Amino acid sequence: MDEVxxxxxxxxxxxxxxxxxDQEVPAGEIAAQFPTISRPGVSQxxxxxxxxGLLHVRRDGSRRLYRLRAEGFAEAAGFLDVMWAARLDHLRREVEREHRG
Known part of the structure; x- marks a missing residue:
């Protein structure tokens, strides 16, 4: 999760x-979107x-195609859900307490 x-x-x-x-993107197209970063920098x-675990890479001849791995976010998303749920539950209790009082 820390790596994410x-x-x-x-x-x-x-x-x-x-x-x-939403789609596989060749490395060259990715690099072209970041003109201030060298290609080796984009590769890093x-x-x-x-x-x-957030990207999948597939070779297509000499090209490498990259696509998001949404499932790579699962553990981090679960952690954030727990954190938000606890905070929202606390907020709900505060609102209910103020509403009663």
Missing amino acids: FVAVADPTRRGILLLTR HLRVLIHA
Whole structure:
């Protein structure tokens, strides 16, 4: 789970996840979306996302195609759900207490 939070903490990696959310995208197209970052820099971001389980890579001849692995977010999403549920439950109790009093 820590790898997921570290991976999504970077705005470039979040941008890559958005690009690959709905379709496979070749590495070259991903790199073209980040002109201020070198291709090796983009490759490093891709490796971080793959290591975190957030990207799937498929070889197509000499190309590499990347696509979001939504299931990679499952553990982190579960953690956030627990945190939000506890906070919302606390807020609900406070509102009910104020409403009664």
